[in-house]
Amino acid sequence: MFLLEHRVLPNGSVRIWYGLLPWGKFHTYLVARIYDAQGVEIYHIALESSDTDQALWAKSHPEEAAAGERVFFLDGYSPTEKKPNGTSTFTQALLGTFDGQPAYDRIRDQILAIASGQTSALATTTSKQPHWKSPPFHST
Numbered sequence: 794m795f796l797l798e799h800r801v802l803p804n805g806s807v808r809i810w811y812g813l814l815p816w817g818k819f820h821t822y823l824v825a826r827i828y829d830a831q832g833v834e835i836y837h838i839a840l841e842s843s844d845t846d847q848a849l850w851a852k853s854h855p856e857e858a859a860a861g862e863r864v865f866f867l868d869g870y871s872p873t874e875k876k877p878n879g880t881s882t883f884t885q886a887l888l889g890t891f892d893g894q895p896a897y898d899r900i901r902d903q904i905l906a907i908a909s910g911q912t913s914a915l916a917t918t919t920s921k922q923p924h925w926k927s928p929p930f931h932s933t
Contacts, residue, residue: 794810794811794812794813794816794824795810795811795813796808796809796810797809797810797811798901800905800908802905802908802909803909804829804830804908804909804910805827805828805829805830805832805835805908806827806828806832807825807826807827807828807904807905807908808825808826808828809823809824809825809901809904810823810824810825810826811823811897812824815842818843819839819841819842819843820841820842820843820844821839821840821841822840822841822842822865822894823839823840823897823900824837824838824839824840825837825838825839825904825908827904827907827908834872835871835872836869836870836871836872836907836908837869837870838867838868838869838870838888838904838907839867839868839870840865840866840867840895840900841865841866841867841868842863842864842865842866842894843866846864846866847863847864850863850864850892854892857892857893862892862893862894863893863894864890864891864892865890865891865893865894865895866887866889866890866891867887867888867889867890867891867895867900867903868885868886868887868888869885869886869888869907870883870884870885870886871883871884871885888903888907889903
């Protein structure tokens with residue numbers, strides 16, 4: 794992954810990391826980290842295309858699947874919150890679904906709208922165990 798963009802916003806900043814190849818079990822293509830004005834990460838967004846989602850999508854999109862296209866999801870994740878009892882939770886939000894890989898400009902614009910508070914999630918779920926592991930890069 795490499796840092797593709799760093800945008801300064803009135804309320805903080807956004808760094809968008811792009812993968813030359815999809816990585817991890819969810820086939821992550823892009824990660825955006827959103828920071829507040831003090832530089833603390835407050836949210837991250839991932840463009841993913843997990844193999845487990847492809848079979849169901851292919852049933853309703855057989856021609857696209859046969860041509861090698863995939864379904865993509867733009868997911869948002871709150872920071873993991875550690876509880877006093879030793880457990881931890883985070884919130885996952887579905888921010889978008891795409892038939893085929895979306896254009897980078899479209900995803901970047903959606904990320905910037907989310908970071909600026911101009912749009913919200915389609916659905917959210919709170920989980921007790923984070924599934925997402927950070928790639929080996931630093932956010933400085």
